[in-house]
Amino acid sequence: MNTNHVNSWLPSANIAGCEFPLVNLPYAVFSCADQPQHIGVGIGDKIANLNALEEAGLFDQFDPSLRDAVKHSTLNPLMGLGYAHWNALRLRLTELLSNRDFQDKVEPCLVDQSEVVFNLPCEIGDYTDFYTSVHHATRVGSLFRPDNPLLPNYKWVPIGYHGRASSIRVSGEAFKRPAGQLKAPNAERPVLELCKRLDYELELGIFIGQGNPLGTSISMADAEQHVFGVSMFNDWSARDIQAWEYQPLGPFLSKNFFSSLSPWVVPMAALEPYRCDWKRDSEDPQPLDYLDSKMNRAKGAIDIKLEVWIETAKMRADNQPAERLSKSNFKDSYWTIAQMVAHHTVNGCDLKPGDLFGSGTQSGPHLDESGSLLELTTGGKNPITLSNGEQRTFVEDGDRIILKGYCGDDQLRIGLGQVENLVLSGNTP
Known part of the structure; x- marks a missing residue:
């Protein structure tokens, strides 16, 4: 198995044994204090707020349906878009979290995982x-x-x-x-x-x-x-x-x-x-x-x-x-x-x-x-x-x-x- 991978500019994502390295990028739905629920992606000991990344203009190249989906409070709209959109979002997130040119724009969109409350990731119909x-x-x-x-x-x-x-x-x-x-x-x-x-x-x-x-x-x-x-x-x-x-x-x-x-x-x-x-x-x-x-x-x-x-x-x-x-x-x-x-x-x-x-x-x-x-x-x-x-x-x-x-x-x-x-x-x- 080839374990070579690009590192993130976020130090905690590169620690040996870290559960959420750049090659993972798991999704979650979270909230902070009295803030509404948002979709996030785990990276190191942080969670990237996808709504904040969208508002920062970092998803401008995406189809409007994908840009809208990342702003929702559950994963259902994103789930429904399909395979091609999921891959496009994953590639973009990998770029944003590995290329230091984006660090200044992305860092304000990161939240400590220890400070959030997690919710069910989606509305489970069946x-x-x-x-x-x-x-x-x-x-x-x-x-x-x-x-x-x-x-x-x-x-x-x-x-x-x-x-x-x-x-x-x-x-x-x-x-x-x-x-x-x-x-x-x-x-x-x-x-x-x-x-x-x-x-x-x-x-x-x-x-x-x-x-x-x-x-x-x-x-x-x-x-x-x-x-x-x-x-x-x-x-x-x-x-x-x-x-x-x-x-x-x-x-x-x-x-x-x-x-x-x-x-x-x-x-x-x-x-x-x-x-x-x-x-x-x-x-x-x-x-x-x-x-x-x-x-x-x-x-x-x-x-x-x-x-x-x-x-x-x-x-x-x-x-x-x-x-x-x-x-x-x-x-x-x-x-x-x-x-x-x-x-x-x-x-x-x-x-x-x-x-x-x-x-x-x-x-x-x-x-x-x-x-x-x-x-x-x-x-x-x-x-x-x-x-x-x-x-x-x-x-x-x-x-x-x-x-x-x-x-x-x-x-x-x-x-x-x-x-x-x-x-x-x-x-x-």
């Missing part, structure tokens, strides 16, 4: 959660169906369900433990109680850019031109509520109480150097034609390193740092981003700018690469012991769960930011 990790699907399936852990359709079709967009929040927000119907295996009746088996799910969030008209489909060849970028995503799950309600129609209250996103959306162009080949084992069924392409096999996978960390209430009280629970990699996903888009639209479903896909829990082939506590503890049967002696089977009140993702290494890194949330005690029904 949310679909996929199930793309065969390792996660197999381990979870073995808990409920030991003799038949992986259902026969899994290796033929990218499994997904439509979730609730209204309860998706940006990183940093605390939430209360949810309540719902629970039923013990030998109980005669279910009860309405607080969830006892709260879990995280380590996922990638995938944002749709330009959509497609109802009744049309998006081919594998065009699929990624409809993807604006990716983010870290935690699809929180109430496992005991889920176990009782999921048959025959799937997740409902076990999934719609809270989900959380990193504030940063990394453009697909920034991930290009970390592409790798996507493989389907010869003994597995090969994808149907509409889910297959030479390009997808050559570079459909992406080497994104993913991590889960926990900070318990006791750790905070004792001034101890958060502890890593697991790590995995998106390149181990059984289905690619292009396949998700192609399958979602093959029936004529129309996607819209700002629609969100969850990748499904990203787990690797080994148990310690699991993206959920359900897997790590084998359904709660084998508690994990933290370095301070605490044990966990599922997430407890006062726990803060932190998900991180990045490409590259300690020298050149493309950071996806992180998503973290504190679990509060719930209100007893």
